[in-house]
Amino acid sequence: MPxxxxxxxxxxxHAPNRILMAPLTRGRATRDAVxxxxxxxxxxxxxxxxxxxxxxxxxxxxxxxxxFAPGLWNDAQVAGWRPVTDAVHEAGGRIVAQLWHMGRQVHxxxxxxxxxxxxxxxxxxxxxxxxxxxxxxxxxxxxxxxxPGILDDYARAAENALKAGFDGVxxxxxxxxxxxxxxxxxxxxxxxxxxxxxxxxxxxxSEVTERVVAVAGxxxxxxxxxxxxxxxxxxxxxxxxxxxxxxxxxxxxxxxFLELREPGPEGxxxxxxxxxxxxxxxxxxxxPLAVNSDYFTREAAQAVLDSGVADAxxxxxxxxxNPDLTERLRRGAPLNxxxxxxxxxxxxEGYVDYPALRDQEAA
Numbered sequence: 001m002p003x004x005x006x007x008x009x010x011x012x013x014h015a016p017n018r019i020l021m022a023p024l025t026r027g028r029a030t031r032d033a034v035x036x037x038x039x040x041x042x043x044x045x046x047x048x049x050x051x052x053x054x055x056x057x058x059x060x061x062x063x064x065x066x067x068f069a070p071g072l073w074n075d076a077q078v079a080g081w082r083p084v085t086d087a088v089h090e091a092g093g094r095i096v097a098q099l100w101h102m103g104r105q106v107h108x109x110x111x112x113x114x115x116x117x118x119x120x121x122x123x124x125x126x127x128x129x130x131x132x133x134x135x136x137x138x139x140x141x142x143x144x145x146x147x148p149g150i151l152d153d154y155a156r157a158a159e160n161a162l163k164a165g166f167d168g169v170x171x172x173x174x175x176x177x178x179x180x181x182x183x184x185x186x187x188x189x190x191x192x193x194x195x196x197x198x199x200x201x202x203x204x205x206s207e208v209t210e211r212v213v214a215v216a217g218x219x220x221x222x223x224x225x226x227x228x229x230x231x232x233x234x235x236x237x238x239x240x241x242x243x244x245x246x247x248x249x250x251x252x253x254x255x256x257f258l259e260l261r262e263p264g265p266e267g268x269x270x271x272x273x274x275x276x277x278x279x280x281x282x283x284x285x286x287x288p289l290a291v292n293s294d295y296f297t298r299e300a301a302q303a304v305l306d307s308g309v310a311d312a313x314x315x316x317x318x319x320x321x322n323p324d325l326t327e328r329l330r331r332g333a334p335l336n337x338x339x340x341x342x343x344x345x346x347x348x349e350g351y352v353d354y355p356a357l358r359d360q361e362a363a
Contacts, residue, residue, distance in 0.1 A: 004017060004302055004305065004313065010051060010222065010312075011255075012220055013096070013167050013256065014094075015051045016050055017050040017326060019050050019301070019312070019329065020259070020313065021052040021053060021319050021325075022314040023053045023172070025069060025344060026344065027066065027069055027344045027345035028068060028347075028351060029070035030080075033070050034070070035077065038348055038352055042352050043088050044084075044087035045356075046093070047088050047093025048324055048325070052093060052095040053098050053170050053314065055070065055098065058070070058157075060101065060157075061111055062111055062113060062116065063100065063102055063106075063153070064106075064111065065105065066110075067130050072099070074160075081161075095166055096220075097157075097161035099157050100177065101153070102178060105176060107127045109129050109131065115137055116140055117181045117187065118141065118194065118204075121181075123139075123232060124232075150204075151207055154171070155211045157169075159215050161216070162215070168220030168221060169220065169221055170224055171221070171224070173208075173225055174224045179208060180226065181234055182201055183246065184201075184235055184236035184239075184242065187233075198245050202245055205246055218256065219256050221256055224261065225259075227240075231261075240280060247281040251287065254287070256288070257288040260281065261293070262278060262293040263276060288312060289309070289311050290312040291310040298330075301315070321335065321337060333357050
């Protein structure tokens with residue numbers, strides 16, 4: 001079985017190791033969703049990852065409701081991302097842009113309109129806004145004639161990602177956001193060609209992927225799914241029945257890699273008591289498969305590779321406080337502890353000021 005530090009090809013993207021940096025929302029862009037200079041430093045610090053998957057990045061104002069998250073729908077955003085990708089490449093790294101439409105997980109005070117979704121539903125709990133956390137609002141159902149425009153938004157964002165210097169893109173189809181709201185039956189009550197049967201519910205995922213592939217190429221397109229139980233109020237009565245066909249369809253399209261968010265010990269974006277579908281998905285998806293499940297140790301990640309289920313492991317929160325996570329895992333060095341208060345938004349503190357292992361050893 002391969003080791004964590006063995007190289008791997010994600011389509012046209014050649015990674016020197018199998019330790020991925022999972023997408024991590026940080027909220028350091030401007031209010032207009034333009035990346036800021038310190039984001040270049042942040043990502044370059046983490047260029048030791050085999051592949052960086054960027055923080056979730058909006059494909060449109062309608063789809064981006066997280067305060068101070070970045071976008072990829074206009075020229076200013078492309079220009080803001082260019083120093084980031086240049087910095088990563090100069091540091092020897094590789095980075096793809098995660099393309100995001102949040103669907104109902106937004107607030108009108110941020111996006112300027114009523115949230116949209118597969119159906120008329122409301123997310124549980126509260127949403128982040130510029131005025132603090134507020135209750136979610138009821139989403140309206142996207143009309144069938146609006147969906148070609150959504151596809152256009154994904155295609156434009158993919159084109160902009162390449163213009164900005166990204167090595168490829170990942171379609172965010174997980175964690176209870178728009179595509180996931182179409183996939184799962186407790187959020188999709190449509191009676192048209194995008195609802196009801198499993199074939200219909202995976203249709204938007206398939207069409208989005210085909211459009212993005214037409215722009216970026218299959219060998220530079222990845223997808224993230226989350227067959228991990230309820231995620232931000234989105235769930236399915238029979239996850240295997242929907243996610244296995246979804247993975248099979250992505251395999252037919254020939255995407256460069258598939259990343260699965262699996263149940264984690266802390267239940268982040270998913271239940272802790274649901275079965276893992278990665279073994280079944282492995283049987284129908286022949287390309288590189290990565291799993292993400294709150295890993296913090298080399299041993300836990302290597303065990304996943306040894307099982308034969310996955311080809312790579314994406315670490316999430318461990319990257320927040322450990323810019324040189326790959327080296328720490330290689331040497332079995334202790335990890336820095338992160339400051340939860342600084343995760344979402346703010347300045348350089350808790351973002352680019354975590355010490356590297358070499359600095360700690362020299363002190």
